[in-house]
Amino acid sequence: MSRHRKPAVATFLLVCAAGLAHGKTAVKEDILRLLGIEPSEQSRDYVQNKQQFQLHTLLTEQRHPQTMDLSRSIAGDTTAGLQELFAVDRDVAATMNAVADDPARLAKLQDASQAMQDALKNGHRVYFYGTGSTGRLAETLESGLWRPFWARLARDGKIWRKVQKAYPGIQDRVRGEITGGDRALVSSLEGFEDLQLIGKLQLHDNGIGKDDVVFAVTEGGETSAVIGTAKEGAVVNGNDPDKTWFVYNNPDEVLLPFVRSREVIEHPGITKLMLATGPQSITGSTRMQATTTSLYALGVTMEDAIHALLKPVLSKRELAALGFDGNATIASRLHDFATLQQTIAATAPRLAAWTDRESSTYAAGHRTTYLAQRALMAVFVDVTERSPTFRLAPLDRANATERKSWIQVWTPAADAGAAWDALLHRPFHGLDPALYAKPFDTQIEDPWLHAAAQRSLANAGAEQQWLYDLSFSADNLRRSGPGEGDHGAMILLGNESPRIGEQWLRTFAEQGAVPVVVHVGNAPLSADALDALHRQLPQLAVFDFTMPFAHDPLQVSQTLGLKMLLNAHSTGIMAKLGRVVGNTMTAVQPSNLKLYGRATFLIQSHVNAVLSSAKWKQAHGETPPLTYAQANAVLFDAIGKRSGNPALTGSPEVELAIVRILESLRLQRAISWDAAAALLRERKLDPYLAGYDD
Template identity: 60%
Template sequence: MSFLVMAGATLPLGAQPVPNRLGVTPSAQSRDFVANKQQFQLHSLLTEQRHPRSFDLSTRIAADTADGLAALLSVDEDISAALQGVADDPARLAALEHASREITRALREGHRLYFYGTGSTGRLAETIESGLWRPFWQRTAASPAMAKIEARFPGLGERVRGEITGGDRALIASLEGFEDIPEIGRLQLQDNGIRPQDLVFAVTEGGETSAVIGTALAAADQAGADARRTWFVYNNPDEVLRPFERSRRVLDDARITKIPLPTGPQAITGSTRMQATTTSLYVLGVVLEDATHALLREVLTGDELAALGFNDAGIAERLRGFAAIQRTTAAAAQKLAAWTDREAASYAAGRHATYLATRALMPVFVDVTERAPTFRLSPLDPVDAAERRSWIQVWTPAADGAQAWQALLHRPFHGLDKALYLPPFENGIDDPYLREAALRGLSNAGDEQQALYDLSFSDANLQRSGPQAGDTGALILLGDEAHADANRRWLQAFAAAGAEPVLVSVSARPLASDALADVAALPRPVPVIAVTVPQRDAFELNQTIALKMLLNAHSTGVMAKRGRVVGNTMTSVQPGNLKLIGRATWLILSHVNAVLETPAWRTARGSTAPLTYAEANAVLFEAIEQRRSAPGASGLPEVELSVVAVLDALKADRPIDWNAAVTQLRAGGLSRYLAPYATATGAPGR
């Protein structure tokens, strides 16, 4: 097998290495990280561990795509178990019911709700606003009940704000330096006009994200001793967070109400865009929908509520109901494999993918943009790109880029104003590395960024980056979405160009016959992945979550088939912030020391002193520099380059030869390089 157990003997983090056996002198940044940034060395977190069900993913999916996808989707069973546990625990269930009542009260009294997160949880926050809340009110605007609602609660549809660290530009690609700065959370709270009586939900999958913690503390300072105003939502157990000072500040702050939602390791180690974010999005969506239902019961009849999609299911029933959604989604693995194989083949041939979505636009956009940092891909191309670097693009039926952004956000684009952020960044950030990263990020975060990205299915985009032979296209439908003429034209355009379209639908009802007829009329067979999730709800949360799980499994499967995953570790990770530098260091340490413990290594080399954390980190920072300067190193992930360089050096008992490591890695990839050392026991507890 081509994976290695991330276990075995490792020296304590403070242990001394064999004196410069690798020939690498730690840089100033490396010395600073090891000595002063222990609070970002997060390998002890539950979300950073390897999951046994997907342990050998890269091997399994290479042999059988459907089997690999089934392994990925099976990890979502952990969410079912966790939510069942919350539903069965009176205290934890009461906390969610309390949150629902507080939301109802705040909305009734004319206050706002503010959901804030970084990276994946920032996209979660924006999904709550722009993928659930605002679309619900747009649908409701066509209902006769809207007049009664507006008379009693005017402007209700404008009362929820979801914000990502760095503003809307960070939806395209996270401005990585921002998340390590608590001050930006306070500044964005101020920027969005959040007042002491508003409710703030600070969401962090790890429970340690500095920007989110800054938001929670700033909100608590606003609200004073009233713990009903500030909520902290996270996915790691308290006991593993307590070693981190910034996490303790929140956990021990009586002004902040905590909602812990741990589910366990992620399907891809540390990739919290998967189970952690699915859990928090579903739970917060259920709570918000429950609160909205309670509020609207004050003005609408039962029939009017039912017409809007509400039912009598309470929070506990909804939490238990996740298991049925998960089973329905997981059952689609075999059909999903056709799409995964098709898209992976397009990338292997140097081609591209284009997704078209209307109601599904936000979950589709989120999954696509999260691929770049997870798997070391180029982010979406700007309109002025000289050549296509991104493997994929997302379109929606719109006349131009401005209309497409409106279709995504259902509100104006919101960037960061330098007048507000620049002085605190220049004068209030003591760490020179963080200050430099923050200023660099701020230069790419303003309102002007909107014009650089065009998501429209328009003549301009067809001319700029239209379909070509060998491309993959995916038409993705969500909920009770009608099969529009734009969808038909898109299918025909892709088929005519020799591209390979796929139709994906997640709805409470079977796929409409007109969509099937249009697909059948195309010259080549088109895979159809239709998932029926009969549990309807007003916000279409159930269908959105099912689509999210499908997309997460599909995109991860594609990247695993393209060699961007080793075992179930994200060895292509981009070390662009302190947390990811820590993760990359741990991956180097773990993969190297796992090899040193194998019988194959010991037979050939005897006992070798394990790599230390300081050595691994020094090599990582050197690899970052080598990637910029060494011939042929551009495009190689730092973790993979480091693992090969270290093992080659230890094998030959000589300093690291970066050029030789580049040659080795380019010859066959990390999985092939590690194959001779694969453990005989296989993955633990599949």
């Protein structure tokens, strides 16, 4: 089977599953003996004792047939590659329509809206919690949608007085939390995701109590930290299913074999919202369609709850001025997503020009700076999610002596503290070791998780905010200002004017950087404002994307539209730069139990696709497929050998393992890790594997 054909998911799995059946044959000893590898203790433990984290059977971990050839198609035609990525978003539209048209599924979202209303009316809170992408989703619901809405509303003193009289302090009653606290927005904290304990502890750390409503959101439906939150939410609320919700993106039948998932799905005190769309456009990258689905569904549900709360308080004219449509329902808003998807998909030819600009910036060894104000959360989320997905250096610390990150994010703010306020619209929340240290020390039995959690706790405190400066300030300009050939992108949302960043744009242009303006809103940018900018900066490129929704009070549609554009843009860049093979994230950095499994499966599946090809068989005869245990042993050996070896640090473990296995089998002698790295530097994985295509 060619790696770039479009097999059914079941067929693809059969190639890999065949390897699992050979675990006790002589091949197991032969391949590892050929490579000179003895499975490490951690590898043996993972294969034998961590089956509950070997998640390659999940629908979200399969390859999507629409993007099987993404890395090659986008290399030749950026527009065509972006169109492939946008086409997968039709799966989200299908799910939204299916929920809207199914009375039982729609009723759950209506009940969720009512649960929010009941809590907020009675002075209680709504708590969204997630890990990784869904943790950023949770914080987007609070800091990107909820708090900015009330801030805009508060500008009208008359309306604000009415709202505060009816619901005092309502602006502070929604809380979005990511596993590991706000520091984890920058980059993941190893070990936390795999602990139900931390979800439980963070719920109490945030003061969530009886009659508060908990939404535990996990793309895969198996994330331990989120499951811990859901289970503890049920305990706190006396198993009242109206108070604890579990939101996920895989079908129940593929989750039930996993004990921790089954405990939640079958829990009578937890209401389940299953929002599966299918495989992701990049295999396993649930920042794409899975997170889009959950963010949109929960966003329009929250919008519905706010509308219901404000109806008795404000006049129809006041509600309309805020953007509410008196005829809108959750069902109609879910149906709206199809129009949003079609609008975004139509941008591919224009978006391609920006994608080409930014990708050529990195290819030439230069960097990008994003500037955003209202769009800050959406931009920050997309940039920080590029790091684990495509193995980029995370955002540089303010005290870094060497710039490693390709990207930085700035906002018009005077200093680091003001920039965090602009992002979060509330104080930064770190994990206090006094609350977590003892439970971590006494309640984590697994030695690897225990060590990882202790290391991460030391980097999760409130002091972390001062290590990252997102401000457009003199200090940041001095430390990491633009240079000739760098790329600057000012991102505008809604009715923001480009004049908010005039000084920033001029600064970039004066230093020889190439600035652009990107706008997403329900009306085009002012022609007068653009003319004024072009008079100052004739070379300025403007990418203006209009969303078709006038009634978007929380800016759910505009925010989701921007998210989808940024997701496709950043994924397209990484695919063009060789950080994607086909539609698989072979540059993934294994940093938790789930990612160990994903990396293992990527090694196994790519190797077995080559071994089963006609070209390989003609040249080398029948070769038994690689087993999961073999792939895992090679992975952990690569992780160990890569650490501290400068010759290997530029090559991801998955890619090193694939090349070393195939070259050693081809030559029938082991090549070294250094030789595998040298081959990758010369050819990169995608063209290397192309040599084995039928």
